[in-house]
Amino acid sequence: MDKKAVDYSLYLVTDRELLGNKDLAATVEEAIKGGTTLVQIREKNVSTLDFFELALVVKQIAGKYNVPFIINDRIDIALAIDADGVHIGQEDMPLAVARKLLGPTKIIGVSASTLEEAVKAQDGGADYLGVGAVFPTRTKSDADHVSLAALRRIKEGVSVPVVAIGGIDKDTIQRVIEAGADGAAVVSAIIASADPYQAACNLRHIIKK
């Protein structure tokens, strides 16, 4: 993987609790077939062993389609399965420590909800920024709200790719792209969908039109 060439446009974040009766691996595969360009595994209430085993399965699927695959927060899991990178929030490992552990070639994304956090992360070596929550969301109850105007100011203030996150679905995705985001991170609009392939495909068409 050449991390400079990563396509962040349709960025899938997993959440097993939103799957309903679907299988996570099958859902990720359908989402990739539908146009997902990057997959992040984000699982909060699982044992390390379950996270590791899940990550191994999803890595295999993402690898089959050459889609970059990153891990939320857990650098130990990322190292264990040789993931393409990690995404870290403001309450996760400090960026400098994460970079030291992962080395220069891995993707490290950092959550930012203000321009100050965004610039600090970029200066610290973040490869992209996750900015949100741009819309209300059930999946991240403690997330700060970031208006679309604030998203635009952050995008204009940094040079690294900016991925918007938070409550993005087919009705709202166009607005975050118009606000300048390089990509949209989607959780429930794909994971909770009865047809993850079609959901991803619809989102992809809106982004690329």
Add this chain to the structure above:
Amino acid sequence: MDKKAVDYSLYLVTDRELLGNKDLAATVEEAIKGGTTLVQIREKNVSTLDFFELALVVKQIAGKYNVPFIINDRIDIALAIDADGVHIGQEDMPLAVARKLLGPTKIIGVSASTLEEAVKAQDGGADYLGVGAVFPTRTKSDADHVSLAALRRIKEGVSVPVVAIGGIDKDTIQRVIEAGADGAAVVSAIIASADPYQAACNLRHIIKK
């Protein structure tokens, strides 16, 4: 640290939720002054950043007294602060993966509640075994119970050090040592004590008498 020379006899496991009004760092320091021979940080409901910062503080204290210092479960935290090792349970990272990430010089302890698990962990390269819960405990609600007779059989079936854990206090510690354990892991009997120095000192005297 020479991991072959580690003294496992009075093994302190932290739990911030049992501290009451005491400070964790001060409590660990008092426990070390009282005779604690090894410290494990075990924190379950904290952010990665809080765990990292806590581990940095405790590492400094343990280092000041040349007491080995290990991390429960989180290999990323252990790598980030260059801890002396990790303790992994049956639901944590597989031992072979943990060893690959940490290298040969770090301590890796593994939880075992049966002789089969104990032998498997020893054969896989565990440096010591944590065996329990030998008595009922509030701090590990899902722990299997291991009788003192079973503890003795495990000790007789392996050559690596065996540390008993689970509900051990001044009234019970002698029984686990008599059952053959190389050490006793203590949580609330020190952490929840109003005088952690005296609590550790009393336990140490019983072990060494």
